[in-house]
Amino acid sequence: MKYSVELLIGFRYLVAKNRDGFVSFISFISVLGIIIGVWALITVLSVMNGFEKELRERILTVASHVTITGNQRMLVNWPDIADQVKDVEGVLGIAPFINSQAMLANGNITAGALIQGITPVLEKTVSNIFDSLIEGNEQSLNRERWQIILGSDLAEKLNLKVTDKVTVITPEANIGIAGMLPRLKQFTVSGIFELGMYEYDNTLAFINIDDAANLLQTQGTVNGLRISLTDVYTAPVINADLGRILGNDFRLSDWTHEHRNFFRALQVEKRVMFLILLLIVAVAAFNVISTLVMVVVDKKSDIAILRTLGLSSQSVISIFVVQGSLIGFIGTVVGGIVGVLTAINIDAIISTIEQIVGIEFFPKSIYVISDFPSDLRWRDVSLILATSFSFSLLATLYPAWRASKTQPAEVLRYA
Template identity: 35%
Template structure:
């Protein structure tokens, strides 16, 4: 839509407050701020939702892989054959043996449920999710036969443990006696604590070398599962389909979607619902643009009639008022992008300030899974938000512009 010189001059004049037009200008300013807040709210919420999903996915996959081959009875015999077959499967990048068993841990008179994980020492050293998040101690001290383990930071807090503390792990698989099975209790020294950022893991994980876990659980040379990483997590089912005949009869293949289906489906539904609900804010702002333009047309009826008698066309009048409305919407969108970017940059600080002011824990990791408020802005979603706001702003200008173009100069100026 190209405006000629006089149309640009009129549009610029109508955008600025004139004598007796302060109220109209106030309504237009409110409309601009409403669009800005709506766009900012959409960007902030969608970025936080995307960040939450991405961060949760990275943490979960970093510890559990894209899929696991789980033995039927918690034991996977001849696991080397399955691991070799998995590594040879196109699209598979790694296949690592693991032992994972829920047990009880005791220290300082406290008892907590834990999830013991046994890993080969080379796999433990190369796991960035654990290595990059060591809070205290030295993970290099955790070696086979050393009697040292690494535990989650939340678990350390609950047990009152720290590097150098003694922790007893209690396994129900103990020795049989005349009075029944006696639980197996083995003491270990805490070598390091880590915090991956997922509350459920940080409060339960106990990591130890594979050999120590096999001894504790009396597994011999067997493992509990094989963790598999692929080149494309969204195609993990297709990639691992050739591996199913090898696994059949000894275990099952469970991918990341099945392991966390309820959580990720709930996140996706909430993400869509939030987008729809928050889009209503932009719609309300657009109605404000509509009302401010209607008032502007009513206030400028005499001016429009004079312009029409001077040769201004109906199309020219429509372009003027469409331009005014679109500029208000565009300025609101730009301001919304700036507000959204500022909030996302300082998001954790904002949460901390609100928590300090209200005394409420707004981001309880035991509820939110993650320790901090995440964010990941999707350029395609931002583009979609901007386009939706622009289209709605344009549509809101059509009726006032049509009313302005329909002004009959004879009727308006008859008694002037």
């Protein structure tokens, strides 16, 4: 019964108007500030999670989950290694590769590139690179010799399109009567891919692994094996398991290690953005303090009367904690609901705004990721809601303590 009285009075103080209505207005602003802060936090973090997920998927389109290479040498007995690896639980596919730096030339136009020799059939088991083809197809890598697939930026730089010829010049040289001559071969462009990541679209090119072996004179050997997994997040564990199975004669790495700096930077940006947007909630919490302090001043006579009727200092504290907690609870819940709905429908919301104002925020001609990917994570939502409510609860302590120190005799003497 005691707590029901405190709840009732705290709720009445929240909704009741004071003499000039100013305190009620400040209460509304406090609730609105918390709503905006929680809404912004959930929406922005969900969009950042969405971009991180989208970039991860694009990276894994071409990057292997686990890579096995030799220690400063080519892999000679790679079929035997592949037989050992395929029996490991969690391994989905294995594909050999040969890679080399090269210079591509189209007339007087030249550009550096990373040439990767692949077996198209096996490559499909470890990457989705061929799903990113915007021109041509990968079938010609199997059917015809000396075919090449280029990244979109690389093809544009060299002014090439499908069926055009391009000369591949490797750093290795042939020694002949005329001295050392670079190895070069003319290839036909059979496809162009676009991943939306500059480091790949601007430098990467694929050829058949047999053509790569002939060009680089590495017949019977490969640079390494690319491995795909049923669960990409088990890569570090399986990488360690393969290390124990294969021994120290090989170098193993997984995608989390190769791209750790990139994803670490994304995490830092996410944390910084969280802290910046949390300031909105913090400002709203200060508004809660201001609101309750003004309520204490406005209700000083009421507090004095309640004290004379036997209400304890602890009960007075509870009344104002209830009022501040209700402000925080309402703002947090409403902000959470609006934030979740916005995060789920952000792409449709942005599209509607673009249609209304007639402006495309992320033109497809400039930005590869032209939509707003969103990945709502309930762990983030729970953290935001808990933090917001905690701020609001802490904001009630000083005003509540100040109210409990009200002296009934002093107040009623001058009432």
